[in-house]
């Protein structure tokens with residue numbers, strides 16, 4: 116019976132939940148995925164390794180020093196996720212980091228500082244695009260969080276179906292935007308509310324709280340805390356459990372849960388871009404970012 120279910124589960128719905136929701140999907144070349152038992156692709160910031168026999172793809176962030184989400188990272192992630200979304204051999208995706216101590220430092224602050232309005236618009240569209248791909252993926256998404264995960268890093272984790280955090284008190288996670296003098300947009304907030312509930316999100320976002328693993332587990336921001344050397348293996352074990360559920364049933368259930376949040380973002384996408392560009396280009400906000408970057412550098416010296 117279990118084997119039958121696994122076979123049935125292999126017949127997955129094609130495309131992300133976005134296309135399953137009746138929106139036009141896009142086609143991308145499948146150049147690097149052949150019929151070998153393992154397919155790897157490395158670009159400068161992201162490594163994708165799909166094991167065809169298990170159906171698990173590991174997407175590793177490899178942009179030292181802190182895996183910040185700049186234009187290159189956003190583009191490479193978008194391409195990698197599109198390819199995996201279309202690959203029938205892939206049933207689950209694990210996000211993790213190859214950079215010691217950091218999962219991702221979130222959006223690259225240098226992409227939000229001292230640039231043109233056109234750059235801000237393009238950058239924000241790319242951030243939205245990555246979130247849409249992650250949040251609406253038809254695949255099982257597990258975050259194997261093996262380092263600090265502030266702001267955009269936390270958002271990537273929140274977009275997954277399951278979160279495993281390494282048990283190291285230095286690996287804090289949260290939407291800390293308010294601490295930088297900027298504001299987590301509504302779809303960051305929605306992702307947080309959908310995970311931890313309204314009351315906790317309300318406090319969390321206003322204070323820009325960064326949670327220790329123990330606290331993140333307590334509020335449900337992560338689902339499991341495990342020793343650092345077990346993060347990836349636990350993610351793979353967990354994935355096998357998710358694989359027991361037939362894909363079509365899981366995908367439709369996922370879509371049912373996430374569609375209202377995705378639709379809200381799509382309906383407000385252009386306004387959100389306008390808000391971002393207007394907000395980030397303000398002198399006062401640019402000053403806050405400048406001071407924050409200086410503070411990060413001072414902390415080092």
Ligand SMILES: CC/C=C\C/C=C\CCCC/C=C/C(=O)SCCNC(=O)CCNC(=O)[C@H](O)C(C)(C)COP(=O)(O)OP(=O)(O)OC[C@H]1O[C@@H](n2cnc3c(N)ncnc32)[C@H](O)[C@@H]1OP(=O)(O)O
Nearest residue numbers: 180183220221222223224263266267297298390391394411
């Ligand atoms: C009305 C509202 C409408 C719309 C909304 C409008 C706008 C706002 C939306 C914006 C949403 C923003 C989301 C974000 O993700 S913002 C980014 C937030 N990130 C952080 O605060 C993390 C900052 N970094 C850290 O805390 C630490 O670096 C970290 C990750 C814990 C690692 O610590 P450590 O290993 O000690 O490394 P260093 O701090 O020494 O950093 C090394 C190096 O990297 C630089 N750096 C760190 N983070 C970033 C970053 N996010 N972007 C760019 N650069 C970063 C750091 O300065 C060091 O540089 P150096 O040159 O000194 O080597």
